[in-house]
Amino acid sequence: MAMAGIGHPPRFFATLEACGAHPQKCVPLADHQTLAPADVQALVGEGQTLVMTEKDAVKCRAFAEDNWWFLPVDARLFGEQPDKLLEHITSLVR
Template identity: 75%
Template sequence: MAGGCRRGQCVSERGRLKSVDAVIVNGGVPRSGEIPMHLLPGQAVNLRTGTRCDVAQLEHVVAMAGIGHPPRFFATLKMCGVQPEKCVPLADHQSLNHADVSALVSAGQTLVMTEKDAVKCRAFAEENWWYLPVDAQLSGDEPAKLLTQLTSLASGN
């Protein structure tokens, strides 16, 4: 599927890479000229109240993720000190509703999801539903060059 996205990964024809200004790589080993990016988890956020806390403070966690590679989210939780009682991978871009999501947790359990899933669940969230935001961090010398290019493009130069 050239030029489109499937299973959470964008795919383009190899020749297209010669015409882009930058390639940002999330994970793996970047090649020369590619910009490495890593996702850094923040504090967990309660969907109902907006309260924030260290995700490791949450107990009896059930983790759900409807992203391109759910095991990455589950590994991030474990890296943060959370050992989920259950991990529920969902399809990327899957529609979510209250009945299906609330059925994932029992009384006394806490649901932790991706920020992407939280956007879909905010309207019907329960008090024990949290999400873990992540921030993209670019590293190396390339981000400064990219910022210069973007600034130049934005100013019309």
């Protein structure tokens, strides 16, 4: 099973598929949704493996099960992109 509480959950589910994971069930959650232990347990069957976003894993850290996993994501900028991004951010705070 996979769950994602991000702005566009289908993108996360597509990434899992592209990595070769094929969850039997994909549950989209609201972005910034609070995750309580009972809520997540209701989604995940007893002993079922769960894959979630790294963002959701932080919310579940205190009550996560051993078979709950997250997909870490890196963002990398190349070429002139880092300089252009920094320039844009700097222009916004001036």
